[in-house]
Amino acid sequence: MSESQATPRSQFTVGTRGSALAVTQSTATAQLLEQASGLGFELIQVKTEGDIVTGPLAQLGGTGVFAAALRVSLLEGKCDLAVHSLKDLPTAQPEGLVIATVPERADVRDALCARDGLTLDDLPTNAKVGTGSPRRAAQLLAARPDLTIVDIRGNVPTRLARVFGEDPSLVDVGVGGELRSDLDAVVLATAGLERLGLERFITERLDPSIVLPAPGQGALAIECRPETALNGDLLSTALHTVENQAARWEVKAERALLGHLEAGCAAPIGALGRFTLGSEHSSVSVAGELVLEAVACSPDGSRMMRRRAQKTVASLADARALGVQLATELLDAGAADIAGLTR
């Protein structure tokens, strides 16, 4: 009816993957938006496995096959918003979708979750440490060349079970089947563990001077069709309210660096931007200092190239430029060869 056209919508849908982490992140983000707007949000689970993630879908998500199905749902209008872990998103933004909001960032550090409260220094010689990430593996080996890195897959609780076995709190969050503890430690993102309420398994938050996190780690992205973010209604206002400029600029620099290196999310590249507010204000944004650190590693950790750049930034474009600048410095110094980037 023409009447319903005139009534602004007050109910919106958030597409989410089915994993505990995805549902938790989507729920928390929906609550944040609800508080900012008084609008209602409903979660819609989008299947991301199997036959839907093939052909053009895989291209949409690039290496981020998980993002791909969610993005198709957005483009088809089956949901209004999607919440992604930023570090899982390919650096190229697909046409027809925008990252409307980067909310405040959680702890960026990687977390060692070890048996018996052990820290990285305490782990016994040749201890078995599980990670599926070449970036984590390389930096762990650089700090502790004696470690045995075990390639592991699966969701967060399943990985923890490789160390903590049948801990009941892991069974609660969906670990099933046979639970064997065969590793001394695993390394996971602090942010994911905290969001799942599993931070009690952390025995050391690894300092970025030892392990630089993945570009985008600890940050979320709320993605939508451009008109959703721009139409000036209550939802677009809420999306704007939840935005965190520091997080947006940090992540922009990190991802510009990754993009310029033409490295995917599986490359042994770490990067961390840290923004501190300056005193000069403008109506749209606030200038400040952006420090960007990055590391390119050989997969066995024997070669590491670490670089740092710093700039006063007053715009997203400035943040991006810092990322490109540091990537260029790394490439000029031979990072592609060290990290095995095919160029």
Ligand SMILES: NCc1[nH]cc(CCC(=O)O)c1CC(=O)O
């Ligand atoms: N690759 C999986 C993934 N994607 C985002 C997170 C954690 C949350 C975050 O970093 O924002 C994780 C798990 C992990 O790396 O331990």
